[in-house]
Amino acid sequence: MSTNILFDAPGPRGRLRNNVLTLLSVVVLAAAAYYVYARFDAKGQWEGEIWKPFLDVSTWTEYIIPGLLGTLKAAGISAVCALVFGAIFGLARLSDHRWVRGVAGAVVETFRAIPLLLLIFFLFFLAPSVFGGGDYTLIALVAGLTLYNGSVLAEIVRAGVRAVPTGQAEAAQAIGLRKSQMMRLVLLPQAVTAMMPAIVSQLVVLLKDTALGYIIAYVDLLNMGFKLIPAVYFGSLIPAAIVIGVIYIALNMSLSALANWLERRTRHSNRTAAQPITPPVDTGAGIPA
Amino acid sequence: MDDLIKYAPDLLAGFLENVKLSLICGALALVLGTVLVAARVAPTPVLRAAGTLYVNVVRNTPLTLVLAFSSLGLSDTIGLTFSETPSTNSFWLVVFGLSAYTATFVCEALRAGINTVPLGQAEAARAIGLTFLQSLRLIILPQAFRTVVAPLGSVMIAMIKNTTVAIAGGYLMESAFRMRDTFDDTGVSIPIFLGLVVAFMAVTLPVGFVTSRLASKLAVAR
Numbered sequence: 118m119s120t121n122i123l124f125d126a127p128g129p130r131g132r133l134r135n136n137v138l139t140l141l142s143v144v145v146l147a148a149a150a151y152y153v154y155a156r157f158d159a160k161g162q163w164e165g166e167i168w169k170p171f172l173d174v175s176t177w178t179e180y181i182i183p184g185l186l187g188t189l190k191a192a193g194i195s196a197v198c199a200l201v202f203g204a205i206f207g208l209a210r211l212s213d214h215r216w217v218r219g220v221a222g223a224v225v226e227t228f229r230a231i232p233l234l235l236l237i238f239f240l241f242f243l244a245p246s247v248f249g250g251g252d253y254t255l256i257a258l259v260a261g262l263t264l265y266n267g268s269v270l271a272e273i274v275r276a277g278v279r280a281v282p283t284g285q286a287e288a289a290q291a292i293g294l295r296k297s298q299m300m301r302l303v304l305l306p307q308a309v310t311a312m313m314p315a316i317v318s319q320l321v322v323l324l325k326d327t328a329l330g331y332i333i334a335y336v337d338l339l340n341m342g343f344k345l346i347p348a349v350y351f352g353s354l355i356p357a358a359i360v361i362g363v364i365y366i367a368l369n370m371s372l373s374a375l376a377n378w379l380e381r382r383t384r385h386s387n388r389t390a391a392q393p394i395t396p397p398v399d400t401g402a403g404i405p406a
Numbered sequence: 407m408d409d410l411i412k413y414a415p416d417l418l419a420g421f422l423e424n425v426k427l428s429l430i431c432g433a434l435a436l437v438l439g440t441v442l443v444a445a446r447v448a449p450t451p452v453l454r455a456a457g458t459l460y461v462n463v464v465r466n467t468p469l470t471l472v473l474a475f476s477s478l479g480l481s482d483t484i485g486l487t488f489s490e491t492p493s494t495n496s497f498w499l500v501v502f503g504l505s506a507y508t509a510t511f512v513c514e515a516l517r518a519g520i521n522t523v524p525l526g527q528a529e530a531a532r533a534i535g536l537t538f539l540q541s542l543r544l545i546i547l548p549q550a551f552r553t554v555v556a557p558l559g560s561v562m563i564a565m566i567k568n569t570t571v572a573i574a575g576g577y578l579m580e581s582a583f584r585m586r587d588t589f590d591d592t593g594v595s596i597p598i599f600l601g602l603v604v605a606f607m608a609v610t611l612p613v614g615f616v617t618s619r620l621a622s623k624l625a626v627a628r
Contacts, residue, residue, distance in 0.1 A: 127449070134537070135449050135450060138448075138449070138453075139450045139451070139453075142452050142453045143452055146456055156485075156486075157484060160483060160484055160485065162484070227603075230603070230606070230607050230611070231567075231606070232567035232570045232582070232606055234570040234571055234573070235570055235581075235582055235585065235602055235603065238582060238586050238589070239585075239594065239599045242589040242593070325466075325468045326468070327468075328468030328470040328471060329571070331471075332470065332571075339471055343471065343474055354478060354479055354483055355483055355484075358471065358474075358479050361471070362463075362467050362471060362475075365466065366462070366463060366467060369466040373466075
């Protein structure tokens, strides 16, 4: 149901009512916007002085771009590791051997249920006591993101293979394919197409979650933008928050747009007999920190 | 194991802060999310645009940034304060940030629910002369809520887990901070970590169980 069905093409009274509602909401929203503007203005947050650092090339080359690269590095490594983890454990959950299914299921369910920040803290403190001293911020962040998002991806892989109609597996068996051949040649190629949108959505979650690195002082976009820039350019905290906020929003929205495009394409695709799957909802997957 | 026993009262007190945050933020996020979804389907383009803008901006900003901005930006720089006591102030700042953030996910879940309500329902509501707000309140939202109980439960579980990010908002009483503090003292302790994990699962698993039971019980037969 598209949302504009909720109301009719209005008659004279309806038009009047809608106009009054429009006017009221414009007034209320404008008042709210002005209130925020005035509160910020009272503290001098619109002064050109504190926004000036962002016109400097050096602010970008020394802080923002290295920070962004830190974020992308953590997200890239975690994404690759999580995809591998997800593929292995997702397929293990579909195994014919009960103990393999059981172990994989326990691992996946546990890591999905742990608050990600607790996991990252734990790994951050565990690493030095196992491997000796050193800088473990990246490792802890990547390991935490991998275990958590990998577990969610494992569920997506499982759901994707299950979404392929049973006739496909039966046909594969009928022409005498072995189990591994059936998986490799028939089920997986169709499942991958069906689960692509869900995977990309989960990668958006992963990208956003890299911001948790800020709390363990990993040098990412948030750390550079929100800790270092305000420390160097005194008073630029709010402009810095707005600039890096915009960067995060642009990154996430473009990845989400890619996921939506993939989903639309999959719906009309003849490369798979399965419909695009939605991520499993039962443990808060798909909702990032 | 000794560490866990020694620090258990402290960690439990921290965990109860997470529960408190979850209860307050959960209620606020549900209310704010419902208001947002009403704006997003309103007959007024201005309200629709404002709702869409809010959801897209807040949902795509990392929670860590939202909370850090509430604390360092809104409170320390702009002077938005809820209380004179620093810890109470940061508690309410975290409530503010986490509710504002979670509400966008509540809104999106509800919007998906509204899309499952059959066209005929809205048409029938209009045919008997209900206004937009009446049809939303009496016809559309009750059915939408019933179809999205499970996704809303999922949002709530994610929110409970997200209360640990309160550290970023400068609230240093809850369990993630206390765990880090304890690790600073004693070094890493597996029993303490597992204890907290079990505590969180003891809350999130029943929420998931109850909401999925409710979902099948409340499902609208179509």
